[in-house]
Amino acid sequence: MLQAVTEMMEGEGPTARQQDVLDAVLRLLVEEGDRLTMTAVARRASCSKETLYKWFGDRDGLLTATVQWQASKVRVPPVDRKGLDLVSLTASLERFASDWLRVISSDTSVALNRVAVVHAGSDKRDLGAIVLERGRFALGRRLKPVLEAGREAGLLEFDDAEEAFRTFFGLVARDVQIRLLLGDRLELTDAGIDGDAARATQQFLALHGAKTGPKAL
Template sequence: MPTAAFDIATAPPDAAPEFTQRQQDVLAHALALLVEGGEKALTTAGLARTANCSKESLYKWFGDRDGLLAAVVAFQASQVQFPSDAGATADAGTFRKHLIAFVKTQQTVLFGETSLALNRLSIANSGSGQNRLGHLLVARGKNMIGTRARTLLEAGRRKGLLKFDDPDEAYQVLYGLAIGETHIRLLLGGTPTDREKDLDTLAQTAVDRFYRLFGV
């Protein structure tokens, strides 16, 4: 497992960084600081104290503060799980199960309080001209998940399990079916309905509808 600093400038958009268990624990503390107190609360000194680690370790693992913020966003986005191409396309039933699992984890992450808080914080800073968090949420969150999701869909197409011309369009349809307006409503302070709390059914329904459009 890598221990070098996480470099957002050189990491490809579909890269899911691997963190050691200790690094994951530290990033979980960093997420809590960020959500509770905003960007100003995320300092190396404060994180070192909260996570009971040295500032030297933080610099070794994540580089400067921008690198730490990038790692935090990438860590949160990595909670959306993807199967390997080989596992996802073993057969039609397996691929469909993996697609449902992906949709459910995406819903779990995006509808969760941590992601909602990060997005609200970014929106609050959107007029400042220095919204680093917003940039990172797009580059290391939305774009990373979208790139890997399109790769998954294209693997299904190559296997003859899906049919579509434009992978971007296909993913946008899947995203709309899976996330819909629920994410916006939750961002605005709404509470999930009983139906929206049943992510198993929501994910299954989204994929069923997706297959009506793009299934073979």
């Protein structure tokens, strides 16, 4: 088992065939939640259970690989910090907000967060840590430079970028994630998401926007 786990742990990502398997797990996870069985995975992915164990070690390894696989799929366009004005800053923030809302309201994200939450409840805290790291914290790492650039440009005012980010996070996510995780039917239309993103951004600017206008102009 141990030597099997390492087969995927280090080195490059999964092979094409392995990616197919992980995508099957993802789909099954959305349908079945965390009660998916290894047998069901093998059947859905048209592979043998022996192969699953050989590749991923055990059930936890399979789930971990799946979470990482999904996380690796979200590509992030870096934000250019040049020529920042209020318009482009607003656009960036709205973009972040709507992207984030779309992510956390997707079936895949909800399913993945569910298994990560239940996993975090047991001794195995891995999945929760990964989801947190690739979700909430990755977002913070991406957004904070934008906020700091906004401060540099005299558009924003705040002491602590982390705290400012958490405020933005709260204004964007509000009760959406917990409601979805708890099974609330929450229909988010594209228009609704864009509207929420705009509202959250305006609220954030109302709280942290510079009162004095741009510093250097």
